[in-house]
Amino acid sequence: MLYPIATTSYQMTVALGLPYDAPFQDAMQYYKYTQNYMQFSIQIPYSVPTGYDLRLKLTNAYFYTGTAYINIQSSTYTPTYDYSVDQYNIIISNMGPIVVGTTLKVIALVYINTNTLFNLNVYIDTPDIIKTFTASSYLYQGIKDGSGIAYDNFFNSFWDSTFGQSWRIRSDTNFISGHYFNIRVYQNIGTTATSSGSYIRFYLPPIVQVSTNFDASTDCTIKGSANSCLVTIVPQSTYLQVTIKGSSSYLSSTPNAFQYQDTVDVRLKNFLFPLTSTNKIVYPIYLTLYKSDIVNPTEYKRTFFISADPQESDPTGLSLSYLSNYVTSTQANYQTYPGALRFVSTNTASMNLVVQP
């Protein structure tokens, strides 16, 4: 491998996108002044030798520490992530060699902190130069700017029958009888923001599955009412689109299903979140509340993300406890009587997991 020598930087084409390559459409957007899962695609114009580092730098936005994932699959190299204290930078090291034409994809949770544009700068160079970060140019570099739209105030919370109101949903390998997840809508935009025929649409990652046995008459309720939903489900390779309108019988008594300052629980069954949330497996949800059912109604949008976690099922001999019950809000006392979270394994068989295919 020849080490690249250049008098000008190799320009990397950078694209800003959404996880799972979801398109920017409807509510699937970036939103300002809130958390967004972003996917950065970086095209490599010239082969990168082993031992080079990648630096991502945001301006007018910042990373959430610990959330990044890069799509490097190697039996030899395991990328490491170093987050700056100010949360504007991530340095990814130990990526191994990168072949020309590769598209690196980095997923991270980002907060857009501006009304105008935010920038993502990416650099690849030797570790010392990347860490020192005082050079006027770098062997590889690229830039892309983006922006977020304002989010609307119509969403309260997301929860399920396993974890209750905790923004968590149970992940499992099979559809679970009786299990539901709940979207709590609270339209707090204005008294005339919604009217007769209002409805919602949301987008979930394409890995979320809907059972072939899904029956809107029994598997969907609005405010606990049976036969209250008209559900349209559109699975695509990059997203799952779900549209929920009131059924004709429901709308006959409640024409505006999402009235101002009315708590509305939309509850769905026979949905499966098959993988536990990780840095790679993320579950952003993009929601649109439509004012009414006319053509081109006013739309209200926002995004959140949910955590998909396994159900509590303590294997034998494993336990978790928190040692100490001392709490202090005085920073000077933070390192006086610290407690400790303690995980114990006394049954080695429970730790000897069979690797899933």
Added chain:
Amino acid sequence: MCWFDRIVVTFSDTSYASTAFQLLIPDMQTGQHDDNSFWYHLGVYNTISKDYSFLYAGKYFRDWNYWGTSVSTQTSFTADIVGKAGSYKLNTAINVYNPSINTGVSSFIFLCTQWSLFENGVTTLSPATLALTTPATFTPTGENTPLGLYLANGMYLTVIPLTYVSSTAAFTFWLDRAHMPYTYDLPDMYLYAIRKNDWYLTSANSFIMSSGGSLYESPLQSLVASCQDNAVGVVNTYCTIVFGTSHPLLATGNIRLSLSGMTVATETCFLYHSNSTAIAVTC
């Protein structure tokens, strides 16, 4: 939104499948929040995709009003940290005073210190401690092995599991090769007991000794000072001070030389190991 902090612990070998163990993650709770719950997820790591899949979960829950903001100070709860600076001392006594005991497996003695008191693989429970039959017993294997951890900001935590067999408030146990402080200023130390059953902090004491102008000492060995030219009035000579250490020195410590009867250039100095390997220093 997701309000859980996550810590991922990946094992570098498979001893977890053959040996009982404990994982300790020290922290400080800074508020009495509703529904304090802690979860673990157990799964496998894919070494190709660099991602995890979690199969099982468990939790520990403590209601918000079962946290306390005060500690029960017991003046008889002490530790005899006496010895040469940086030395590893035998029979270091920990004098426990704990009037609130649940018998059975396991209670804990915590020591939060401003130096590395307990060094894993070096410091141990003494034979006399292991021979204790009352009021507590110590079984330092598997998940009941004492552990020393680094916290932050120069603070260290030592966690020693024990099993109370009777409710005797006062007793003493000992550590072997406990690391003595090696700073110029006496360090701070906090001792406390955690009770079985509810994991409450039941007894504590603190020793705030810093800025007291006291000194842990340790003699230097073979101290020799010589100059290339020792004649009175000579200028531009250089002097060499050779010494050996009785105990480890603090890695981030300073060496202070107090010289009289000479004028010394203070912007140039060199430090070498006995094998002439240079050590980067500033002066």
